[in-house]
Amino acid sequence: MSKPLKIAVLGFWHVHAGDYAKQAEQHPGTELVAVWDDDPALGQAGADRFGVPYTDDLDALLARDDLDGVTITTATNVHRDIMVNAANAGKHIFTEKVLAPTVAEAEEIIAAADANKVKLVVSLPRLAHGYTQAIREVIDSGDLGRLTYGRVRLSHDGAIAKNGGEDGWLPRRFFEPETAIGGALTDLGCHPVYLLQLFLGADPETVSATYRSVAGRDLEDNAVVTVGYADQKIGVIEAGFASPNPFTIEIFGTEGSLTYTDEGNLLQVSGKQLLVPDHSQDAFGQWVDHIAGGTRADDNLARAVELTRMVVAANEAAAAGRAISYQGPTA
Missing domain, CATH: 3.30.360.10 (Dihydrodipicolinate Reductase; domain 2)
Incomplete structure (x- = not known):
């Protein structure tokens, strides 16, 4: 990987949002560049903690040509909408479990990722x-x-x-x-x-x-x-x-x-x-490797669906x- 992947955090709803933001900050293959949250207080606090900009405009963030991927730690009920939007924008996705509230939504997310050649990994550490x-x-x-x-x-x-x-x-x-x-x-x-x-x-x-x-x-x-x-x-x-x-x-x-x-x-x-x-290699590191290698996280995604x-x-x-x-x- 010639230069670090630019990563944004989508949502500080989950308590692990900061953990994944820290991984994006510390992994040699990634760089944390932005935070979005539909709750400005949560989002701004997270952005301030990691010294990156906060935005309340998700569409504009996903439209950025220089953004490679996102970590998703929003409320569970909006996983499907946000992940499908991110996939359709061509952004690689690392997400907190569960993948979605229903199996149908989980399969829809995976289908969107596959259709857009997006590398999706669910955190099953x-x-x-x-x-x-x-x-x-x-x-x-x-x-x-x-x-x-x-x-x-x-x-x-x-x-x-x-x-x-x-x-x-x-x-x-x-x-x-x-x-x-x-x-x-x-x-x-x-x-x-x-x-x-x-x-x-x-x-x-x-x-x-x-x-x-x-x-x-x-x-x-x-x-x-x-x-x-x-x-x-x-x-x-x-x-x-x-x-x-x-x-x-x-x-x-x-x-x-x-x-x-x-x-x-x-x-x-x-x-x-x-x-x-x-x-062995943690889930975030596996995600970065899948992006770099152009490979699909077959076992992870199958297990994520069965978990749901x-x-x-x-x-x-x-x-x-x-x-x-x-x-x-x-x-």
């Missing part, structure tokens, strides 16, 4: 983490036997008020049904979802979900999703904004068991501790208060 690679190798080795059960839990305490305050550190907008679409499961729960899909498969027969709000908000901050497979495996996805980590993975089979916790980065298989390798499908199903099951049949891609 834990796929590149060392423990994920190690767990995949253990599963593939057959040492656990036939898999019977998997559980992935991720939580933080962002919804819980402390020291006499009224709110936790997570912004209230994360609990607005119209813009956020869903609560802990739709946001933080994405990570357990795509990891469980990686370990056990993305084709369960049934999905059930229980949501609760410890902080009494309009969306859940405490969620458990259970999926059942045709081969009798059970998968459990847990996510919450009402208690701190540890991040935990458990995989059980007919011949062994695997546990991982980020407390000490400890991976054990049937009581034996294994070395956890270093992380599972989140939609979990939210439906929670609303219905019962297990539902899982409608996979070929259904």
Whole structure:
């Protein structure tokens, strides 16, 4: 790449907006040049933080010939409109999960990116983490036997008020049904979802979900999703904004068991501790590589669609208060 790609941040709605802006600032292949947000206060604060101009004119920003790509961290409900517009303008897209509120919208976004030769990558960061690679190798080795059960839990305490305050550190907008679409499961729960899909498969027969709000908000901050497979495996996805980590993975089979916790980065298989390798290239770096190489992020996009499908199903099951049949891609 002869010169850095010029990148703009679209939206400081999500708490990870600053993280991706920092990556664009620090990656040798990219340069952060602008910020847009439909909320001037959020946008201007983000622009000031990174020392770049703020604009309230999205169309003008996307029309810039010198702009190569965008990171999208807007409210979830506007993902489809903004990403399709960015793709039609020929701007490469790196986006916060979930890709879209519905599978149809996710597929529309991908189609727009493909039609305009735009490189699209969804941030699914834990796929590149060392423990994920190690767990995949253990599963593939057959040492656990036939898999019977998997559980992935991720939580933080962002919804819980402390020291006499009224709110936790997570912004209230994360609990607005119209813009956020869903609560802990739709946001933080994405990570357990795509990891469980990686370990056990993305084709369960049934999905059930229980949501609760410890902080009494309009969306859940405490969620458990259970999926059942045709081969009798059970998968459990847990996510919450009402208690701190540890991040935990458990995989059980007919011949062994695997546990991982980020407390000490400890991976054990049937009581034996294994070395956890270093992380591989992160999602933002993969995006830059796809742009430079002219390649499509096939696996990332397929997983992003299936992640959306599972989140939609979990939210439906929670609303219905019962297990539902899982409608996979070929259904």
